Amino acid sequence: MAAGAIAGLVSTSGVVGTAGAADARPVSSPATPGTSPSAQAEPRWTAAAAQRFWTDRRMAEAKPLPDDRRPAPAEAPSPDAGRPLSQRAGVGPGSSHFGGLPMIGRMYVQRGSGSYFCTASVINSPHHNIVLTAGHCLDSRAGTGSLAFVPQWTAARPRPHGIFPVDTDSRGRSQVWIDQRYYDRGHTKGAPWDVAFVRxxxxxxxxxxxxxxxxxxxxxxxxxxxxxxxxxxxxxxxRQPLTCTNSTTRFTPTDGTPGSYLRIACDDYRSGTSGGPFLANFNTHTGRGDVVGSIGGWKTGGPTADVSYSPYFASDIRRLYDAAVAGAPPARPGVLSQ
Structure with missing residues (x-):
């Protein structure tokens, strides 16, 4: 990499203070003028390939990623573990299973011989092809193919709207936009940027x-x-997703994790829920709302299942979304060492 390019990356991904962590500019290369995502090379990972690979059985057997919402080491198992939701006494409003919403589903990931998933949701975009999930769901898998999004998955209806492959470039790398600082700093120091946009x-x-x-x-x-x-x-x-409604508050960690986060108390949001949207102004008639956060950030979404967290969606997140829409070259793990 040229010295000037390295200097540019260092200057934009350098250490920022906690107060400004959510507002510092992310690292991303500008899009080529006049180039849209439709002008990319022919993808290797197609809808037909995704349908063949992600069978109903493989999707049903998929598990949450091993590093998703891990409990704190000293945390004792909940006395409510294993009980039906209606019998649990959590700290937040009772959550309930439901049939899901069309624009929210599972993002499937293959890692080695294992099949995994996180939650993802469709974000309005000019090209109608962007979804949002947590950065920690894809930060070590963005360079591989075989990623797919299945809207409104349930065990009873595993693909009610079909399956959508994650786009790949001419080298077969999945088109996933994660802030370079998240790659460089990891899940703790990079927690304010635990967001991924996927094309x-x-x-x-x-x-x-x-x-x-x-x-x-x-x-x-x-x-x-x-x-x-x-x-x-x-x-x-x-077999179905969870839904819950509550208010959010500001949370600022005291354990050295930078930034502040949205916090919401809702029962039983275990591993697999990372990437799930925080929907404000939700309209029950249209099933739509404003995405003001997504499960992730501090402790990759929280050390317990009954309180969830989200990175603060400030200008950093908007710029990352803009980069995905424009088709700017995504950041990649270890770019500074290449």
């Missing part, structure tokens, strides 16, 4: 995901306190 390819009939299931608006810079947020995620091996 999807078309369904087998050529339709884009937003045209099929709709999407939610990305909202940034609106603060931490929202009176009513609907939280949706796919926990563990449950």
């Amino acid at each position: 999807l390819g078309a369904r087998s009939d050529g339709k884009r995901v937003q045209d099929v299931v709709g999407g939610n608006a990305l909202v940034t810079g609106r603060g931490y306190a929202f009176p009513r947020v609907r939280l949706i995620g796919y926990p563990s091996t449950d």
Whole structure:
């Protein structure tokens, strides 16, 4: 890498103070003028390939990623573990399983011989092909293919809207946008940037995901306190997603993790829910809302299942979204050492 390029990366991904962590500019290369995502090379990972690989059985047997929402080392198992949700006494409102929403689903990942998933949601975009999930779900897997998004997955209806492959470039690398600082600093020091935008390819009939299931608006810079947020995620091996509504508050860690985070109390959001959207202004008639956060950030979403966290969605997140929409070259792990 040229010295000037390295200097540019260092200057934009250098250490920032806690107060400004959420507002510092992320590292991303500008898009080539006049180039849109549709001008990319022919993908190697197609909808047909995704359908063949992600069978109903493989999806049903998939598990949450091993590093997703790990409990704190000293945390004792919950006395409610294994009880039905209706019998649990958590710290937040009771969560409930439901049939899901069309624009929220599972993001499937293959790692070695294992099949895994996180939660992801469709974000309104000009090209109708962007979804949001947690950075820690994809930070070590962004260079590989075989990623796919399945909207509104349930065990009873595993692919009600089809399957959408994650786009790959001419080298077969998945098109995933994560802030360079998250790659460089890891899950703790990089927690304010635990966000990933993913560009999807078309369904087998050529339709884009937003045209099929709709999407939610990305909202940034609106603060931490929202009176009513609907939280949706796919926990563990449950047959349906969870939903819960509660208010959010600001949380600033005292353990050395930089930044501040949205916090919401909702029961039983276990591993697998990471990437699940925080939906403000949710309209029960349309099933849509404003995405003001996504499960992740501090302790990759929280050390317990009954309180969830999100990075603060400020200008950093907006710029990362803009880079994904423009098709700017994504950051990659270890770019400074290459």
